[in-house]
């Protein structure tokens with residue numbers, strides 16, 4: 001059962017887009033085809049970060065887990081490796097005010113396994129980011145088997161799960177000589193810069209079968225330094241019972257999918273995760289309401305899902321279904337009982353991410369609307385009527401029976417008056433004339449890859465009355481200059497003593 005999307009839900013909205021829609025983002029492309037990097041793979045670097053961040057969890061106290069505390073732990077020898085820093089750089093554009101770095105690290109694990117040909121791991125959203133380091137307790141290769149057993153029990157995994165999880169992780173990547181000169185002797189010919197756990201690097205169980213038939217090159221199994229041979233000790237901890245089971249590729253894939261899903265869901269006990277995030281069938285997005293020429297302009301897009309089992313050519317051929325936007329007045333009865341109406345003026349299509357394709361999405365269809373709403377009576381909520389024009393009855397899309405509610409029309413993001421040029425990002429808010437207002441935006445700002453620890457920051461920018469836009473249509477206009485590195489914004493205002501806020505997911509108008 002997937003998470004139910006009730007608009008507006010910035011967390012599910014952003015996460016679903018990153019998993020299934022945004023086919024150009026680093027998160028959905030960087031691991032594809034198990035892309036190599038630093039003599040390893042991007043996927044291996046992302047997966048290892050997920051394990052290390054999670055592995056400080058203590059199931060007794062409920063503390064630690066996948067909470068992005070790794071950001072504050074990178075200087076430790078336990079987290080050695082160029083891949084850790086590079087992974088944080090990869091992730092810079094993905095978090096925002098609503099999606100924490102911890103969720104991004106967990107999505108990275110999903111993408112790493114999927115990108116190297118492994119199974120799709122269900123992703124649940126809602127992790128909270130830590131603001132300080134956790135304890136220094138990531139398992140190390142020189143520790144004995146009892147301490148490894150104890151460490152995995154502390155994280156919530158029994159002996160057999162410890163063996164399997166390690167075998168599921170050590171299919172990607174390998175050991176680098178600079179990081180572990182005690183494992184791979186840099187001075188001995190042929191002076192290797194690193195050794196992979198298995199070759200080729202891809203998500204499969206060769207690391208298991210090669211271990212069982214003694215052909216493995218895994219340096220954590222065959223040494224030369226047996227003090228550091230943690231995989232050897234772990235893999236045979238139960239006399240190879242678990243490894244024998246994982247020798248079946250289907251079992252390997254299903255056990256790994258299950259354990260890696262559990263691994264990314266190891267979170268501090270105060271965190272409540274959503275149900276798995278699946279592609280959303282009807283998603284309202286790019287809604288903009290602002291005063292314009294004596295009315296309120298209301299722009300909206302309804303995204304619908306084109307399943308792979310539907311005949312796309314037939315669906316594209318006329319007559320295409322009719323989608324109508326309907327809305328109700330906020331005050332009075334300007335709109336008739338069946339609602340005011342606007343037809344979609346533009347329909348376009350786009351492919352989804354590689355993971356959307358594998359999840360059965362052929363493409364996304366976008367129905368765009370540009371409605372003119374009566375200024376005085378405004379708009380309280382909206383819904384859609386869809387006529388499939390294929391003989392089946394028209395139906396209503398109404399946010400699962402709760403309508404798409406416009407909470408307030410006092411503080412609006414003015415998409416048309418806002419201006420984003422390479423020189424200046426000017427964001428304009430429209431505030432209904434109701435006395436003195438104080439207006440600001442909270443921005444999440446993308447960090448720089450050159451930062452010692454590359455992570456995002458935030459800023460609150462106070463707006464002032466905008467002389468370029470004198471009061472009009474009952475609204476007063478405030479503006480502020482925001483960073484061009486801004487990843488998300490939420491407007492906040494106090495108007496006549498009352499507080500309002502408005503999430504601004506994107507900084508442009510909807511394709512009109």
Ligand code: HEM
Nearest residue numbers: 040044048051081139140141165166169173174175176179
């Ligand atoms: C006792 C348990 C474990 C120990 C001692 C251990 C140790 C190591 C060591 C020494 C490396 C080499 C890192 C480097 O050269 O910089 C490594 C790499 C790696 N580990 Fe583990 N590991 C353990 C469990 C796991 C688990 C459970 C996972 C994930 C489920 C995992 C995922 C990885 C990955 C993907 C790499 C390759 C990184 C790359 O190529 O960039 N490890 N591990």
